[in-house]
Amino acid sequence: MLADINSSxxxxxxxxxxxxxxxxxxxxxxxxxxxxxxxxxxxRIYGRLQSVxxxxxxxxxxxxRYSGRLAFLCTxxxxxxCVFILGFQTASTRVAIHSILxxxxxxxxxxxxxxxxxxxxxxxxxxxxxxxxxVALIGAxxxxxxxFFRQVGEGL
Numbered sequence: 001m002l003a004d005i006n007s008s009x010x011x012x013x014x015x016x017x018x019x020x021x022x023x024x025x026x027x028x029x030x031x032x033x034x035x036x037x038x039x040x041x042x043x044r045i046y047g048r049l050q051s052v053x054x055x056x057x058x059x060x061x062x063x064x065r066y067s068g069r070l071a072f073l074c075t076x077x078x079x080x081x082c083v084f085i086l087g088f089q090t091a092s093t094r095v096a097i098h099s100i101l102x103x104x105x106x107x108x109x110x111x112x113x114x115x116x117x118x119x120x121x122x123x124x125x126x127x128x129x130x131x132x133x134x135v136a137l138i139g140a141x142x143x144x145x146x147x148f149f150r151q152v153g154e155g156l
Contacts, residue, residue: 006085013077022152024081025145027074032141034071035134038064042130072109075137079106098143105136 010020017023041064044053053060082102090096112129115121 009081009085020081020085021148024078025148027077028141028145031071031074031078031137032145034067034074035137037067038071038130039134041067042127046127071137075105094143094147098140101136101140101143105133105140108133108136 013020013023017026040049040053041060043049044055044060045057045064055063079102082099088099088103090099108129112126112133115126115129
């Protein structure tokens with residue numbers, strides 16, 4: 001059954017990308033770019049960067065929400081491949097760190113969603129969770145996509 005899923009997944013992905021790892025790198029990079037937009041709009045929401053992001057508050061909040069949703073959606077094909085096709089690995093230090101950071105990212109994501117929905121937490125908790133989420137995503141990207149781009153080149 002897993003072989004059928006892997007074969008179907010590979011066929012679909014390689015119809016657009018040169019390889020499954022190239023697809024993962026592209027989706028993860030898109031998530032990083034959207035996460036940078038998240039960081040920028042979050043800073044604007046918290047009263048920073050008004051002179052840089054000159055949009056109405058409602059627009060900034062909407063951009064923040066939708067860029068976060070899109071970033072999360074971009075991570076889904078990546079996590080599918082990493083969890084269901086490759087699994088948690090410790091073949092090298094880089095791969096082990098990547099596996100840990102990827103797991104940490106989804107735990108932080110769940111916590112951040114909780115903090116967004118429940119307003120009983122102190123005001124510093126949500127920005128801290130968002131910042132840690134960003135750092136975990138950057139770390140997971142750095143140990144996989146950035147490594148891939150440096151080793152293989154663009155390869156998309």
